[in-house]
Amino acid sequence: MDVIEAASYISDRYLKQFGKRIDEMKLHKLLYFSQRESLIQLRQPLFDTAFRAWKYGPVIIEIRALYKEDKLVNLPSEDEISKYLCVFDAVFDKYAGTDSWSLSAITHDEYCWKKARTGIPPGVNSDVLIELADIIVDAERIRQRRFFLKKLKIIESNAPHN
Numbered sequence: 001m002d003v004i005e006a007a008s009y010i011s012d013r014y015l016k017q018f019g020k021r022i023d024e025m026k027l028h029k030l031l032y033f034s035q036r037e038s039l040i041q042l043r044q045p046l047f048d049t050a051f052r053a054w055k056y057g058p059v060i061i062e063i064r065a066l067y068k069e070d071k072l073v074n075l076p077s078e079d080e081i082s083k084y085l086c087v088f089d090a091v092f093d094k095y096a097g098t099d100s101w102s103l104s105a106i107t108h109d110e111y112c113w114k115k116a117r118t119g120i121p122p123g124v125n126s127d128v129l130i131e132l133a134d135i136i137v138d139a140e141r142i143r144q145r146r147f148f149l150k151k152l153k154i155i156e157s158n159a160p161h162n
Helices: 003-018 024-041 061-068 078-096 100-108 111-116 132-158
Strands: 051-054 057-059
Touching: 003 024, 003 061, 003 078, 024 051, 024 057, 024 061, 024 078, 024 100, 024 132, 057 061, 057 100, 057 111, 100 111, 111 132
Parallel strands: none
Antiparallel strands: 051 057
């Protein structure tokens, strides 16, 4: 999927779901979580554009410019959305209702962001790219955690109750 289409979809869906325009920080975070979720569920990236390791978390420069000009209007086709609806649904269910600063804090705990920020002072933006391979590391960590949590719930539900 084209990153502009993904951002346009997130922006449009957020407006429809919450009745207000998404703020820019949240848009970047939902894009990041969508990329990571696609790697978790589908084992492939949602888009091929790289994030930059800015001080408040991952940012895509071209999306920033389009957001400021209110030009995120290139919606993907229904066929394209259907391929990734599971990804967007998971991201919206987990993150869309969370405030932007909390989402920023979550991204600051990601391996990929920490690695890209190595040697950069905390309050400074950076044009260092976050490597897709490093986002894959975070995605795999979460995939494994979900797997073990699911197994644990199955074991607990089958345990005898006294």
